[in-house]
Amino acid sequence: MSRFFVKRLDQLAPYTPGEQPQDQQYLKLNTNESPFPPSSKALEVLSREAVCQLNLYSDPDCKALIAAIAKRYSLEPEQVTVGNGSDEVLAFALRAFCDENTPLAYADITYGCYKTWCSLLGVPSIQIPLEEDYSINLKKYVGGQATVMIANPNAPTGLCKTPAEIEVVLQANRDQVVIVDEAYIDFGGESCVPLLKNYENLLVVQTYSKSRNLAGARLGFAMGSQELIADLNRIKFSFNPYNVNRLTCLAGIAAMEDEAYFQRCIQEIIQTRSWTAQQLKALGWTLTDSKANFLFAQSGKIPGGVIYQTLKERGILVRHFNAPRLENRLRITVGSQNQMERLLAAVARLEAEW
Amino acid sequence: MSRFFVKRLDQLAPYTPGEQPQDQQYLKLNTNESPFPPSSKALEVLSREAVCQLNLYSDPDCKALIAAIAKRYSLEPEQVTVGNGSDEVLAFALRAFCDENTPLAYADITYGCYKTWCSLLGVPSIQIPLEEDYSINLKKYVGGQATVMIANPNAPTGLCKTPAEIEVVLQANRDQVVIVDEAYIDFGGESCVPLLKNYENLLVVQTYSKSRNLAGARLGFAMGSQELIADLNRIKFSFNPYNVNRLTCLAGIAAMEDEAYFQRCIQEIIQTRSWTAQQLKALGWTLTDSKANFLFAQSGKIPGGVIYQTLKERGILVRHFNAPRLENRLRITVGSQNQMERLLAAVARLEAEW
Known part of the structure; x- marks a missing residue:
């Protein structure tokens, strides 16, 4: 940290x-x-x-892209906005709907950026512990003055709530915005988008990075009432009006319109997830019922850190979080069938060696 | 504005x-x-x-891209960082080096985003009036507690200071960061990059949007001491770690390495600018000595708003700012020779009709 860095952020992690x-x-x-x-x-x-046309700016309003997304989700274009990945969209939402007096409530075990954004933006965090089985207890989000953030499915647990369950929070917290981060919803969860017609306090955020195979293009989107979306656009145009790349706008439209390929990819991930989970269980592993494109899993005998490290040495990267209740768990992306066979061979060898 | 929007930002424009x-x-x-x-x-x-590889994330550290930029400017890679356009880089710099007690000082007539970012980030603005001839009086930036922002060349005036002139501010304000926004520097100005070796309080920001023909790819970069760059990276990784698109990283490297094409494009713009300025003067127009890829010009007799509107009706867009001291001026991008011939024909017709 230089001597010029603002003091307010000296704890920023x-x-x-x-x-x-x-x-x-x-x-x-x-x-x-x-x-x-x-x-x-x-x-x-x-x-x-x-x-060849990259010398020209993108459309700051991303009209054509937003129209394609709105059409896919049966919404009005005014109910959609886009950003440089859902990270940017979520950070804009925090800026618009949280401040020093309006904290953000989220699970103690969830996507790590929520906490980071809170400290960047000076927003108090209310971390609500997951249950023993890693599930979210939505009753704990009812009432209070906080803006609510629910990752659904949650990461890294993969566990998913139904729209009916989330509706209870929306109904009880009419004066607070409830953000549902649906980065992983397409892999077997049920989206809260249909609830938008009844709840002006609901904001649903999705991404092209997972189910739409465009992580490198950086594209995420928010869906909500016209008023919430206008709020997000106000932040966007005050921060970086041309926030989505020209090529990304084009790719985003085409990917959104190719429903058949989208469905095919998802189905394959779901099948491979189920097969991989079965195989890991056969090796004595414990897993949550993940509805995401990753598994949240632990060996019956080998510490998580050891597996992570050994797999890395053998050319396989999985995610290990060195944090309470997570030390022995691994978050493993569901890749292709072939990739998962390689993973399982490495895991089986490790279990045999232990 | 929805009823959920934070009160602190209700004046945000x-x-x-x-x-x-x-x-x-x-x-x-x-x-x-x-x-x-x-x-x-x-x-x-x-x-x-x-x-085909857009399913994979970009490198969050943008190592190869940063190496290419550092090489071009004879800097260490640790002295460079990149963002989703220079808008994002500049906004990160404001977040890192300004707060409620450290205002931002900038010209009253300059890039409009500076003011917007200040209100978004809760940073007080100190707007320093330009001189009668639209030039920046750098003496007015000496001393005080503010972080300094100098657009050089300034927009929309096109006027440029020398590094020696800017050095006076750097020398006097050792305890404040001085940001030089060099979005337009390549079109005839002299960059402050060589001053980096002597001033740890200097941050130079450039963009690929103008002289490197990649506006649609969204890519900007900052150059400074390792400490200042580490500060910016701290903000970046707290906001949007994957802020630069995978294809943009690749294009950014290639464009930075193609020095010959870069020089050729610049020279052509400079020549066309000079030719266009001459022609406009012959029509009785007044112009500043622009070192940017635009002209800042006014007719001897027709109000700026009228020219803007009539040209628009005739299929030519130029920029008109409805603000004090700018009403009669137009900011006209220097395009290709052919484009400028079309512009001049339209302007000549307008002058004849008036």
């Missing part, structure tokens, strides 16, 4: 993303990327002609 | 970017884009293979 080694070939099962390439329709629109 | 009409063909001379396509080397690296 940045988020640590999963390792992204650039210099070696790993089997990367640590950042929940899709193992499949983007839709061939997205590849087509990123033509040489499109690339 | 978002930045209004130049019009980006998506539905009609205009000659766009209003947002200072380059008229030339990206370097052919950038086009090459955005291959089908690269696009």
Whole structure:
């Protein structure tokens, strides 16, 4: 920290993303990327002609992209906005709906950025402990003055609530915004988007990074009432009006319109997840009922840190969080069937060696 | 504004970017884009293979890109960081080096985002009036507790200070960060980058949007001491760790390495600027000595708003700011020779009609 850095942020602890080694070939099962390439329709629109026009700015209103997303989710375009990954969209939402007097309530075990954004933005955190079985107890979110953030499915647990369960919070907290971070919803969960017609306090955030195979394009979106979306746009246009790349706008439209490929990729991940879970259970592992594109799993006998480290030495990266209640758990991205077979061979060897 | 929007920001006035009409063909001379396509080397690296890998995240550290920028400017990689356009980099700098007790000092006529970021971030603004001839009086920036922002060349005036002139502020304000926004420096100005070796309080910010023909790719960068850059990275990793798109990283490297094309584009803009200025003067217009890729010009007899409106009706967009001392001025992007000939024909017709 330089002597010029503002004092208010001297405790700021940045988020640590999963390792992204650039210099070696790993089997990367640590950042929940899709193992499949983007839709061939997205590849087509990123033509040489499109690339040649990169000297021109993108549309700051992202009209065509927003229209495509709105159509897919049966919403009005005014109910959708986009950002440079759902991280940016979520950070904008915190800026718009939280301040020193309006804390953010979220699970003690969840996506690490929520806490980081709170400290960056000067927003008090209310961390609500997960239950013994890692599930979220939504009753604990009812009442209070806090803006609520629910990752659904939650990460790294993979556990998912139904819209009916989340509706209880929306109904009880009419004067607070409830943000549902649905980064992983497409892998077997049920989205809260249909609740938007009844709840003006609901904001649903999704991403292209997982189920739409475009993590590297950086694209996320929020869906809510026209008023909430206008609030987010006010923040966007006060921070970085041209926040979405020109090519990303094009790829985002094409990927959103290719429903068949989207469904095919998802189904394959769900099948592979189920197969992998079965195999790990057969090796004595314990798993949650993950509805995400990752498993939250622990060996019956080997400490999580040891597995993480040994797999890494053997060329496989999984995610290990050195934190209470997580030390023995691993978050393992569900890749292709072939990738999971390699993972399982390595795990079986490790279990045999122990 | 919804009833959920934080009260602190109820006066927030978002930045209004130049019009980006998506539905009609205009000659766009209003947002200072380059008229030339990206370097052919950038086009090459955005291959089908690269696009196919968009399912994978970008490198959050942007190591290869930063290495290419550092090499070009003879700096250490630790002295460079990148962002989603220089807008994001500049906003990070304000977050890192300004707070309620450390205001930002900047010209009363300059890039509009400075003011917007101050209100978004709760940073007091100290607006320092330009001189009668629109020049910045750097003596007015000496002393005080404020972080200093100097757009050099300034926008929309195009006027440029020398590094020796800016050094006076750096020397006098050793305990304040001085940010030099060099978005337009490559079109004839002299960069402050060589001053970095002597001033730990200097931060230089540049962009790929103008001289490197990649506005649509969203890429900007900051250069400074290792400590200042580490501060910016702390903000970046607390806001959006994957802030630069995977394809943009690749294009950014290739464009930075193609020095010959970069120089060729710049020289052509400079020549066209000089030719256009001459022609406008011949029509009785007044211009500043712009060192940017735009002209700051006014007719001898027609009000600025009228010219803006009439040119728009005739298919040519220029930028008009409805603000004190700017009402009669237009900011006109220097496009290709052919584009400027079209502009001049339209202006000549207008002058004849008046």
